Amino acid sequence: MGSFSIWHWLIVLVIVMLVFGTKKLRNIGQDLGGAVKGFKDGMKTFEEPKEQIQQSSATAEKTVDVQAKDVNK
Template sequence: MGISIWQLLIILAIVLVLFGAKRLRNVGSDLGGAIKGFKSAVKDEEEKKDDTKQASVENKTDDKDGNVFDAKAEQKTPENKDKA
């Protein structure tokens, strides 16, 4: 029940008659450009995520020992001064 090669050729001939070879070529190149742009955008987004993840790892590790430093900054208030 699949489409045979002859049926595909007939459909292709009808499409060529209706749209013309030049317009089909333009549509094909536009479609190819859109796919290429989509792939490059996805690749850039993945690289951006990797760079962000790498930067956060680099901020937490010491260059010499690979130790992780996790610090919490607090503002000094009169209540905190009494505790220290």
């Protein structure tokens, strides 16, 4: 009972296609794909400032603060 064979999934697919129709399923697929794409784009814009902060801290670590010493003392 825990696993379904390919025949079970094919029967479920046929029933879903009969109930909803192919046009409705296509629209659902497009909407779902658009939502996933929007989510990925949102995550990319969220990660960009984080990368910029890491880059600026990396350049700050490379700078060296030096004090001049008076050699004539």
